[in-house]
Amino acid sequence: MTQDAFSETPITTASDQVFVDMRREIVEGSIVQGSKISEPELAKRYGVSRATLREALNRLESCYLVERKANVGCRVVALTAERLIEVYQVRSALEGLACRLAADNMAADEVQSLKQLLNQHLKTQRVKEGESYYQEAGDLDFHYRIIKGSKNDHLIHLLSNGLYQLIRMYRVQMGMVGPRVSKAFDEHLAIINAIENHDGELAELLMKRHISASQANIQTKFNLHAAQNERAEQ
Amino acid sequence: MTQDAFSETPITTASDQVFVDMRREIVEGSIVQGSKISEPELAKRYGVSRATLREALNRLESCYLVERKANVGCRVVALTAERLIEVYQVRSALEGLACRLAADNMAADEVQSLKQLLNQHLKTQRVKEGESYYQEAGDLDFHYRIIKGSKNDHLIHLLSNGLYQLIRMYRVQMGMVGPRVSKAFDEHLAIINAIENHDGELAELLMKRHISASQANIQTKFNLHAAQNERAEQ
DNA sequence: CCCCCCAAGATTGTCGACAATTTATGAATA
DNA sequence: TATTCATAAATTGTCGACAATCTTGGGGGG
Numbered sequence: 401m402t403q404d405a406f407s408e409t410p411i412t413t414a415s416d417q418v419f420v421d422m423r424r425e426i427v428e429g430s431i432v433q434g435s436k437i438s439e440p441e442l443a444k445r446y447g448v449s450r451a452t453l454r455e456a457l458n459r460l461e462s463c464y465l466v467e468r469k470a471n472v473g474c475r476v477v478a479l480t481a482e483r484l485i486e487v488y489q490v491r492s493a494l495e496g497l498a499c500r501l502a503a504d505n506m507a508a509d510e511v512q513s514l515k516q517l518l519n520q521h522l523k524t525q526r527v528k529e530g531e532s533y534y535q536e537a538g539d540l541d542f543h544y545r546i547i548k549g550s551k552n553d554h555l556i557h558l559l560s561n562g563l564y565q566l567i568r569m570y571r572v573q574m575g576m577v578g579p580r581v582s583k584a585f586d587e588h589l590a591i592i593n594a595i596e597n598h599d600g601e602l603a604e605l606l607m608k609r610h611i612s613a614s615q616a617n618i619q620t621k622f623n624l625h626a627a628q629n630e631r632a633e634q
Numbered sequence: 635m636t637q638d639a640f641s642e643t644p645i646t647t648a649s650d651q652v653f654v655d656m657r658r659e660i661v662e663g664s665i666v667q668g669s670k671i672s673e674p675e676l677a678k679r680y681g682v683s684r685a686t687l688r689e690a691l692n693r694l695e696s697c698y699l700v701e702r703k704a705n706v707g708c709r710v711v712a713l714t715a716e717r718l719i720e721v722y723q724v725r726s727a728l729e730g731l732a733c734r735l736a737a738d739n740m741a742a743d744e745v746q747s748l749k750q751l752l753n754q755h756l757k758t759q760r761v762k763e764g765e766s767y768y769q770e771a772g773d774l775d776f777h778y779r780i781i782k783g784s785k786n787d788h789l790i791h792l793l794s795n796g797l798y799q800l801i802r803m804y805r806v807q808m809g810m811v812g813p814r815v816s817k818a819f820d821e822h823l824a825i826i827n828a829i830e831n832h833d834g835e836l837a838e839l840l841m842k843r844h845i846s847a848s849q850a851n852i853q854t855k856f857n858l859h860a861a862q863n864e865r866a867e868q
Numbered sequence: 869c870c871c872c873c874c875a876a877g878a879t880t881g882t883c884g885a886c887a888a889t890t891t892a893t894g895a896a897t898a
Numbered sequence: 899t900a901t902t903c904a905t906a907a908a909t910t911g912t913c914g915a916c917a918a919t920c921t922t923g924g925g926g927g928g
Binding site for chain 2: 410412413416451454455458459461462464470471483486487489490492493494496497501552553554555558562
């Protein structure tokens with residue numbers, strides 16, 4: 401599974417392409433957070449007309465990566481501590497729900513496949529100790545499968561097309577490569593066990609706790625970042 | 635508070651106007667659920683160019699009122715029983731969260747104002763017995779204030795600009811004027827009391843239960859509707 | 869010296885037309 | 899008669915240009 405796991409959009413039209421490209425650049429920070437977006441400039445850069453670019457901007461707004469004001473323009477979302485908290489509060493509630501539903505609705509083979517994936521991640525983790533593979537792609541993959549396991553299309557859309565790009569943006573730009581790898585693995589294991597036992601209540605609780613831990617982890621990095629920036633400005 | 639309580643968008647541009655107009659027509663059923671949308675036709679009807687109309691369609695898609703397929707077109711969302719369940723599962727989780735946060739973050743005067751509003755609704759309800767005023771506008775108002783009381787902007791946006799138009803669409807088109815009025819009032823009272831006592835856990839629980847009851851109520855109407863339609867088709 | 873106002877420049881919103889794709893129509897074949 | 903394929907019609911996607919709005923810079927008045 402690639403880093404574009406959550407973008408299941410088949411790219412047919414030109415604005416699709418621009419949307420996907422811009423999304424990657426924003427998430428990775430090539431287009432810096434908080435910066436203003438000039439329509440004529442970017443249209444030229446991507447080699448499309450302004451109408452096509454605006455179509456892409458609309459979709460980026462839908463997934464909270466840019467913000468728009470009438471007659472003023474677009475700017476990339478700013479990664480603040482407050483927003484991080486807000487997003488994670490919402491994420492916790494929604495993914496908790498997804499987890500509870502998955503305990504009822506996930507097919508047996510889906511559960512088995514996910515357990516297998518976890519084991520595979522464990523191996524990979526041992527081999528590439530210290531690498532960010534597991535934390536980045538592996539973690540996303542795990543969460544994504546559970547979300548889909550909820551079988552609630554509205555919820556799936558809300559999380560994969562709505563929140564996760566923003567979450568990834570925080571993770572990538574904060575440089576999430578911490579020592580949480582092994583801990584996260586254990587937490588993942590407990591969650592999948594609860595799901596396998598169809599214990600929705602427990603699964604929800606564990607997922608919420610897992611996400612809280614993840615939030616605390618990012619927040620630490622965030623403060624570190626902020627401190628660095630302050631020092632740099634002096 | 636009007637029925638447009640959840641549309642806080644100041645209408646500056648032409649596409650804003652089309653967006654608001656179309657949203658009302660879709661929610662109220664003037665543009666029938668499930669029907670295909672012809673861009674040239676509607677553009678002419680609203681007296682704007684296709685570009686402007688498409689801008690509005692993009693926003694309608696963002697709040698789940700229309701669905702889009704590349705190179706095929708737009709159609710109004712279809713009100714199915716499955717979707718109703720999905721939406722209410724999400725609503726329950728999100729508004730439960732909002733309620734829990736409101737118990738911590740709502741200012742004392744906001745709480746007082748809300749209690750006052752409830753009493754006012756009680757009076758109005760007695761006067762206009764059987765009218766749908768309370769259930770429609772009053773209920774929306776109550777929920778909206780709590781959502782805003784969460785002070786979580788992301789959550790507020792997700793609910794008011796995202797879910798509530800779709801919820802209203804179900805309620806309006808199912809003709810929600812039931813006998814749940816007095817029951818709903820008691821439930822609202824219990825919720826606001828929990829919030830006043832800063833008991834977030836209880837407030838969340840009560841809100842989730844309140845929403846479940848509301849869902850059951852709509853679902854009954856929905857089945858009635860479906861039965862009627864079946865009979866009509868024979 | 870600061871503030872307000874006005875004009876010039878730049879940016880966004882809107883329009884009509886063209887290109888690309890999908891859908892409808894109908895003739896030919898099995 | 900049902901099916902398939904090719905062609906025509908209609909719809910969506912994209913473009914470049916114009917209109918409306920906001921921003922910037924400078925000059926005049928307090």
